[in-house]
Amino acid sequence: MRVRLLGPVDVLVDDVPRRVRGLRRTAVLAALALRPGAVVSVDLLVEAVWGTTAPASAATTVQSHVSYLRGVLGRREAITARRPGYLLDLGEREATDVQTAERLIRQGMETGAPDVRADRLRAAVALWRGAPLAELAGLAWFDEQAQRLEQLLLEARHALIDARLALGQDRQLVPELTDLSRQHPLHEQVHAQLMLALYRAGRQGEALAVYQRLRRTLVDELGIQPSQPLRELEVAVLRQDPVLDRPIPAAPAHLRPVARSACAGGRRAGRRRGWCAGRR
Structure with missing residues (x-):
C-alpha cells in the first residue's frame, strides 16, 4: 500500500489505485502523507485544508475525514490518533511515492558510475505522473508543497541529463x-x-x-x-x-x-x- 502524491493524489493497493472522494478528504490524506511516520497536528491539518476560511467545526470535520480515510486504507491503524493530531503509518518502509523518489535521487547522486546513476534517476523521474498534488492546486499550503516537489523533479532531471552526457x-x-x-x-x-x-x-x-x-x-x-x-x-x-x-x-x-x-x-x-x- 502506498499513497501517491506525484500527480493526482490516490492510494495504491496491490498496484490498483483507489481514489479518495472529496477535496477536503484528499487534502487531509495528502497532508498526512507528506509527513509519513510523523504526527501532524490538527491545527496544521485545518490550516492546510481550509487556510484562513476554516469553519468553527473544522477539527470535528477532520476527525470525520480521518474515519473515512481509514476505510479507504483498509485498516484503522493506518491513521492513528496521537496528540496533538494524527499519524499516517502504512507499515511500509516507503509509504509514499515521494519517499521512493527521494531515495532513488539520493542513491543516484551518491554513485560514481554514470550508468547506475542514470538508471536510478530515470526511475525517480518516472514516478511523476503529472503536476504533484494536482487536484489541490489553489490551496496555499499545498501550493508550497507542490513547488518543492516540482523543484525536486527539475533537479532530478538535470542530474539525469548530466549522467547521460557522461555516457x-x-x-x-x-x-x-x-x-x-x-x-x-x-x-x-x-x-x-x-x-x-x-x-x-x-x-x-x-x-x-x-x-x-x-x-x-x-x-x-x-x-x-x-x-x-x-x-x-x-x-x-x-x-x-x-x-x-x-x-x-x-x-x-x-x-x-x-x-x-x-x-x-x-x-x-x-x-x-x-x-x-x-x-x-
Missing part, C-alpha cells in the same frame, strides 16, 4: 534539452547542458547561438549578464577546447536557480517563465 548520449539529448530551454528560458544549467550537447554533436554554431539567446534574455528580463562559469563555457566552445570532448557532465554544480519569487510571480507565473539564472 555520451549527446545527440539523443538535444531535442529534450531544446524543449527544456524553452520551458525554462532563464535557467543557466539547462542552457549549459544544451550548449555542450550541441557542441559534441558537431553543432558549434548552434551551441554559441544558445549562449547569445540566453544572454539577451537575462539582460532583458533581469538586467544581468550570464554567470562566470557560463561565460567560460562559451569561450571553451569558441576555442574548441578539447576538455569539452571528455564524457563528463558539463554544467557546473553552482549553476543553480535563485528563489522563484525573484523571477516569477507565484506558481503559475513560474511555470511560464521558468527558473532564473543562479548566482553565488
Whole structure:
C-alpha cells in the first residue's frame, strides 16, 4: 500500500489505485502523507485544508475525514490518533511515492558510475505522473508543497541529463534539452547542458547561438549578464577546447536557480517563465 502524491493524489493497493472522494478528504490524506511516520497536528491539518476560511467545526470535520480515510486504507491503524493530531503509518518502509523518489535521487547522486546513476534517476523521474498534488492546486499550503516537489523533479532531471552526457548520449539529448530551454528560458544549467550537447554533436554554431539567446534574455528580463562559469563555457566552445570532448557532465554544480519569487510571480507565473539564472 502506498499513497501517491506525484500527480493526482490516490492510494495504491496491490498496484490498483483507489481514489479518495472529496477535496477536503484528499487534502487531509495528502497532508498526512507528506509527513509519513510523523504526527501532524490538527491545527496544521485545518490550516492546510481550509487556510484562513476554516469553519468553527473544522477539527470535528477532520476527525470525520480521518474515519473515512481509514476505510479507504483498509485498516484503522493506518491513521492513528496521537496528540496533538494524527499519524499516517502504512507499515511500509516507503509509504509514499515521494519517499521512493527521494531515495532513488539520493542513491543516484551518491554513485560514481554514470550508468547506475542514470538508471536510478530515470526511475525517480518516472514516478511523476503529472503536476504533484494536482487536484489541490489553489490551496496555499499545498501550493508550497507542490513547488518543492516540482523543484525536486527539475533537479532530478538535470542530474539525469548530466549522467547521460557522461555516457555520451549527446545527440539523443538535444531535442529534450531544446524543449527544456524553452520551458525554462532563464535557467543557466539547462542552457549549459544544451550548449555542450550541441557542441559534441558537431553543432558549434548552434551551441554559441544558445549562449547569445540566453544572454539577451537575462539582460532583458533581469538586467544581468550570464554567470562566470557560463561565460567560460562559451569561450571553451569558441576555442574548441578539447576538455569539452571528455564524457563528463558539463554544467557546473553552482549553476543553480535563485528563489522563484525573484523571477516569477507565484506558481503559475513560474511555470511560464521558468527558473532564473543562479548566482553565488
